[in-house]
Amino acid sequence: MLEELKQRVLEANQALVKHGLVILTWGNASGFDREQAMMVIKPSGLAASDLYASDMVVVDKMGKVAEGRLKPSADTSTHLELYKAFDGIAGITHTHSIYATMFAQANLPIPCLGTTHADTFFGDVPVTRLLEKKEVEREYERNTGKIIVELFAGKDPLTMPAALAAGHGPFTWGRSPGEALRNAVALEAVAELAWGTLLLKQDVKRLPEYLMEKHYERKHGSGATYGQNKK
Amino acid sequence: MLEELKQRVLEANQALVKHGLVILTWGNASGFDREQAMMVIKPSGLAASDLYASDMVVVDKMGKVAEGRLKPSADTSTHLELYKAFDGIAGITHTHSIYATMFAQANLPIPCLGTTHADTFFGDVPVTRLLEKKEVEREYERNTGKIIVELFAGKDPLTMPAALAAGHGPFTWGRSPGEALRNAVALEAVAELAWGTLLLKQDVKRLPEYLMEKHYERKHGSGATYGQNKK
Amino acid sequence: MLEELKQRVLEANQALVKHGLVILTWGNASGFDREQAMMVIKPSGLAASDLYASDMVVVDKMGKVAEGRLKPSADTSTHLELYKAFDGIAGITHTHSIYATMFAQANLPIPCLGTTHADTFFGDVPVTRLLEKKEVEREYERNTGKIIVELFAGKDPLTMPAALAAGHGPFTWGRSPGEALRNAVALEAVAELAWGTLLLKQDVKRLPEYLMEKHYERKHGSGATYGQNKK
Amino acid sequence: MLEELKQRVLEANQALVKHGLVILTWGNASGFDREQAMMVIKPSGLAASDLYASDMVVVDKMGKVAEGRLKPSADTSTHLELYKAFDGIAGITHTHSIYATMFAQANLPIPCLGTTHADTFFGDVPVTRLLEKKEVEREYERNTGKIIVELFAGKDPLTMPAALAAGHGPFTWGRSPGEALRNAVALEAVAELAWGTLLLKQDVKRLPEYLMEKHYERKHGSGATYGQNKK
Numbered sequence: 001m002l003e004e005l006k007q008r009v010l011e012a013n014q015a016l017v018k019h020g021l022v023i024l025t026w027g028n029a030s031g032f033d034r035e036q037a038m039m040v041i042k043p044s045g046l047a048a049s050d051l052y053a054s055d056m057v058v059v060d061k062m063g064k065v066a067e068g069r070l071k072p073s074a075d076t077s078t079h080l081e082l083y084k085a086f087d088g089i090a091g092i093t094h095t096h097s098i099y100a101t102m103f104a105q106a107n108l109p110i111p112c113l114g115t116t117h118a119d120t121f122f123g124d125v126p127v128t129r130l131l132e133k134k135e136v137e138r139e140y141e142r143n144t145g146k147i148i149v150e151l152f153a154g155k156d157p158l159t160m161p162a163a164l165a166a167g168h169g170p171f172t173w174g175r176s177p178g179e180a181l182r183n184a185v186a187l188e189a190v191a192e193l194a195w196g197t198l199l200l201k202q203d204v205k206r207l208p209e210y211l212m213e214k215h216y217e218r219k220h221g222s223g224a225t226y227g228q229n230k231k
Numbered sequence: 232m233l234e235e236l237k238q239r240v241l242e243a244n245q246a247l248v249k250h251g252l253v254i255l256t257w258g259n260a261s262g263f264d265r266e267q268a269m270m271v272i273k274p275s276g277l278a279a280s281d282l283y284a285s286d287m288v289v290v291d292k293m294g295k296v297a298e299g300r301l302k303p304s305a306d307t308s309t310h311l312e313l314y315k316a317f318d319g320i321a322g323i324t325h326t327h328s329i330y331a332t333m334f335a336q337a338n339l340p341i342p343c344l345g346t347t348h349a350d351t352f353f354g355d356v357p358v359t360r361l362l363e364k365k366e367v368e369r370e371y372e373r374n375t376g377k378i379i380v381e382l383f384a385g386k387d388p389l390t391m392p393a394a395l396a397a398g399h400g401p402f403t404w405g406r407s408p409g410e411a412l413r414n415a416v417a418l419e420a421v422a423e424l425a426w427g428t429l430l431l432k433q434d435v436k437r438l439p440e441y442l443m444e445k446h447y448e449r450k451h452g453s454g455a456t457y458g459q460n461k462k
Numbered sequence: 463m464l465e466e467l468k469q470r471v472l473e474a475n476q477a478l479v480k481h482g483l484v485i486l487t488w489g490n491a492s493g494f495d496r497e498q499a500m501m502v503i504k505p506s507g508l509a510a511s512d513l514y515a516s517d518m519v520v521v522d523k524m525g526k527v528a529e530g531r532l533k534p535s536a537d538t539s540t541h542l543e544l545y546k547a548f549d550g551i552a553g554i555t556h557t558h559s560i561y562a563t564m565f566a567q568a569n570l571p572i573p574c575l576g577t578t579h580a581d582t583f584f585g586d587v588p589v590t591r592l593l594e595k596k597e598v599e600r601e602y603e604r605n606t607g608k609i610i611v612e613l614f615a616g617k618d619p620l621t622m623p624a625a626l627a628a629g630h631g632p633f634t635w636g637r638s639p640g641e642a643l644r645n646a647v648a649l650e651a652v653a654e655l656a657w658g659t660l661l662l663k664q665d666v667k668r669l670p671e672y673l674m675e676k677h678y679e680r681k682h683g684s685g686a687t688y689g690q691n692k693k
Numbered sequence: 694m695l696e697e698l699k700q701r702v703l704e705a706n707q708a709l710v711k712h713g714l715v716i717l718t719w720g721n722a723s724g725f726d727r728e729q730a731m732m733v734i735k736p737s738g739l740a741a742s743d744l745y746a747s748d749m750v751v752v753d754k755m756g757k758v759a760e761g762r763l764k765p766s767a768d769t770s771t772h773l774e775l776y777k778a779f780d781g782i783a784g785i786t787h788t789h790s791i792y793a794t795m796f797a798q799a800n801l802p803i804p805c806l807g808t809t810h811a812d813t814f815f816g817d818v819p820v821t822r823l824l825e826k827k828e829v830e831r832e833y834e835r836n837t838g839k840i841i842v843e844l845f846a847g848k849d850p851l852t853m854p855a856a857l858a859a860g861h862g863p864f865t866w867g868r869s870p871g872e873a874l875r876n877a878v879a880l881e882a883v884a885e886l887a888w889g890t891l892l893l894k895q896d897v898k899r900l901p902e903y904l905m906e907k908h909y910e911r912k913h914g915s916g917a918t919y920g921q922n923k924k
Contacts, residue, residue, distance in 0.1 A: 016280045019543055023648075023651050024644060024647055024648065026578065026581075041537060043690065044687075044689050045688055045689025045690055046690065048500075048688075065548055070690060071689075071690055071691070074680065074688045086261050096577075096578045096651075096655075098651070098654060098655060098658070099658065099662065101576060101578060101655055102655060102658040102659045102662055104576065105575040105576040105655060105656075105659040105666065105668075106659050106662045106663040106666050107663075107667075108662065108663065113336040113398070114332060114335065114336040114398050114399060115327075115398060115399045116257065116327045116332060116399075116402070117398070118401065119257070129394040130670065130673070131673065133670075133672045136672050136673055136676045137672070137676070140676055140680075154409060167575070167576050167577060167669045167673060168576060168577045168578075169576070169577070169578065173596070185254065185255055186254075186255065189254050189327075189329070191302040192329055193327075193332055193336060194336075195331060195332060195658060195661075195662060196329070196330065196426060197337050198662065199426075199430060199661060199662075200333055200334070200337045200339065200426060200429065200430075201337040201338075201339065204336065204337050204338075205338075207398050208361065208364075208398075210364045210368070211361070211362065211367055211398060214367045214368070214371055218305065218371075225275075225305055226274050226275055226276055226305045227276025227277075227302075228274065228275060228276055228277065228301055228302055230301070248759065271829050310726075328845060331914055344798040344860070345787075345794060345797065345798040345858060345860050345861060345862070346861045346862070347789045347794060347861075350719070370831060377747060382820055387870065407732065413717060416717055417716075417717065420716050420789075420791070424789075424794055424795060424798060427791070427792065427795040427888060428795045428798040430888075430892060430893065431796070431799045431801065431888060431892075432799040432800075432801065435798065435799050435800075438860050439823065439826075439860075440741075441826045441829050441830070442823070442824065442829055442860060445829045445830070445833055449767065449833075456737075456767055457737055457767045458737050458738025458739075458764075459736065459737060459738055459739065459764055460764070480741060485878065485879075485882050486875060486879065488809065488812075505921065506918075506919055506920050506921060507919055507920025507921055508920075508921065516747065532921060533920075533921055533922070536911065536918055536919045558808075558809045558882075558886075560882070560885055561889065563807060563809060563886055564886060564889040564890045564893055565893070566722070566807065567806040567807040567886060567887075567890040567897065568890050568893045568897050569894075569897075569898075570893065570894065592901065593904065595901075595903045598903050598904055598907045599903070599907070602907055602911075629806070629807050629808060629900050629904060630807060630808045630809075631807070631808070631809065631900075657889060657892075657893060661892060661893075662869070664706040689709055
């Protein structure tokens with residue numbers, strides 16, 4: 001089942017490695033089929049380069065394996081929480097990519113300091129609160145999803161397709177596994193830029209709102225002028 | 232038309248990726264034919280590795296497409312402003328390369344701290360002012376070109392073949408698309424060197440003027456001794 | 463003798479280079495066969511890419527060569543001290559990998575700032591004291607092993623499979639040469655993350671203990687949920 | 694003439710690029726034949742990857758071309774000054790490698806902070822004074838060599854096979870072009886380590902003298918234990 005989605009999820013997992021966002025086996029990508037309410041995700045603890053599409057694991061909304069010989073990613077419940085809360089998304093990545101993880105470890109949002117940032121993320125990339133002891137001891141992975149969802153009350157997750165789990169690392173999402181992957185690449189670049197800019201000038205100012213809006217709208221607004229016309 | 236120029240523009244776009252200056256599709260290179268007053272530029276939003284010379288877009292001085300099935304780069308008007316103002320140039324690049332963009336985000340020029348810098352750039356690489364709200368809302372891309380041109384009143388753009396758009400990123404140019412590309416590589420190296428030198432020693436002094444002049448002249452002056460004799 | 467172990471030791475040495483942890487010939491990996499009480503180690507001063515399994519050197523517990531035409535690594539006595547003191551280990555690496563070595567040079571432990579760290583290392587990665595003059599002049603390499611062992615009095619070296627030799631660089635270990643290698647990769651990533659996080663926020667707090675425990679246990683505890691079931 | 698030396702000089706130039714020490718054409722390696730008193734050096738302004746051994750240029754002690762169709766490196770006089778002053782050397786490199794150049798631009802020596810440094814360089818890597826105006830205007834390249842030589846009055850250049858030209862970049866040397874190349878690789882690693890260590894801990898202490906001596910002697914002393922026995 002879901003053979004095409006398995007292929008796309010495999011490719012997103014392999015692209016995470018190719019872009020240098022995943023070291024050893026520290027990361028995963030998934031896709032969600034809204035019609036069948038099924039998620040396809042990388043198996044746990046294995047290197048993406050060794051896997052075939054048929055190794056991808058299909059789980060239902062409760063996290064029960066519907067197809068596949070392998071155990072799904074340890075972060076399966078986090079992904080499911082996000083798909084449940086964010087209607088418009090169909091792909092998710094989680095990595096420990098170096099610069100985004102530095103901000104997560106520092107418990108700091110990634111400030112919007114330039115147009116590179118605004119081209120993908122509308123505002124600062126938020127960081128969650130730290131989980132409390134009892135939230136870690138019981139249903140840790142599900143709760144990781146819940147505190148990300150907390151950040152988006154009343155907001156559109158597609159205008160801010162990323163969040164940092166405090167002390168942990170980044171999650172990104174999108175309308176497809178490929179879009180989630182591209183947002184993971186963008187997030188890491190934007191984090192590196194912000195990190196280096198802050199070291200160069202501690203009191204740097206955020207990009208003016210009107211410039212942030214211009215760049216975001218140019219690429220994602222209803223009258224977007226960037227890219228080729230979709231057929 | 233302009234088949235040879237299309238090939239060179241394609242190669243410059245692909246070299247930007249190969250040198251690590253372009254992430255995803257964030258960058259473009261163009262070439263200008265002064266006789267026909269036509270610009271050849273990368274199409275918008277596509278990866279250079281997937282393109283052929285025949286995909287390059289030809290536009291006239293007004294930005295109207297003269298040949299090509301694809302939409303030209305969203306930054307087309309910025310390039311045209313620069314070709315219009317800077318007589319001697321025939322190639323331009325725009326990237327979001329990491330270290331040069333850090334200086335753009337910090338709204339700081341790249342100071343001339345060593346001979347590596349002086350070999351290509353005669354003095355600090357300047358940064359534009361921030362565009363005002365009304366300049367962003369209307370003709371944003373053209374105005375981005377205009378505020379770069381503002382920096383060069385009474386100066387020769389070929390002795391300083393680069394500028395940083397504040398909050399945005401670098402533009403470089405040259406007598407050909409290949410020279411603009413080499414200047415983009417040089418700018419990123421020079422930005423990384425300046426960034427790391429400033430972190431090492433906050434109150435570092437600029438290179439003495441006489442040493443800066445020596446290096447610039449050695450490579451670019453009328454009695455240049457660097458390189459092989461041109462046939 | 464020990465042909466299979468030689469192959470694994472060769473592969474670990476080559477993987478150190480592939481992961482960018484070894485520059486020129488600055489590093490080595492070894493394996494230990496507890497039944498025969500023999501160590502297999504890289505020969506001294508040669509590039510791993512030029513070597514075959516049959517070039518690996520077999521030495522006994524005293525460091526005497528039991529098989530091999532080449533001289534063993536200059537760090538042979540350090541490795542032997544660790545195998546002698548740490549019962550459960552069968553693989554060791556030593557490198558001068560960039561970020562871990564920065565902490566060693568600064569004489570600072572690598573603080574546990576995130577789950578990436580806690581996934582492999584239970585707590586701060588410790589740094590040894592500096593060797594005294596007389597410990598350097600006589601049996602320097604053996605003493606390097608001894609001051610690492612000092613750090614682990616009453617502790618399980620498998621929950622902290624790494625240490626920094628002050629002013630020198632990292633050592634890692636594991637149940638096999640491959641596990642030691644993966645721990646070397648993890649250590650360098652964790653060191654880079656900590657380095658960049660400290661530059662971003664000097665007074666950053668350590669990961670809460672309950673979150674550190676959760677991550678370590680999830681991967682290494684008796685009820686570990688990470689990875690596939692071992693056959 | 695000197696066909697074997699040309700091959701070695703070509704290989705050293707290409708290895709500088711392969712190790713990431715040379716960007717575009719910013720660097721060169723040479724070799725010296727003491728019997729014939731002839732230097733073989735890279736031609737000026739060309740990429741090493743495009744060259745053959747027969748493109749290397751042979752110059753005499755005065756810098757006059759003895760063989761070759763191409764112009765020698767612009768830094769030819771600097772190399773010749775070093776060969777003239779330093780009896781025991783037969784290979785030189787000059788690069789603008791990133792981290793070593795940061796120290797040169799900051800006008801700071803590279804402090805000996807660890808054993809990685811002491812394995813190759815006995816003490817801090819020195820930086821020259823800045824050239825005065827008249828030294829730049831006349832015989833600039835020769836004077837660059839002279840101020841490096843100034844640093845080594847009464848010292849053995851083979852125990853410190855590198856120096857930084859202030860505001861410019863590193864030079865390294867050795868008993869052959871290959872040794873000079875390996876010293877260039879070591880210098881860049883040691884510079885990166887020192888840079889990152891200083892950012893992590895501004896008041897870091899130098900490696901104790903007895904540890905520095907131990908490491909240097911272990912690799913280079915009369916009773917060196919590192920590496921294989923030379924036949």
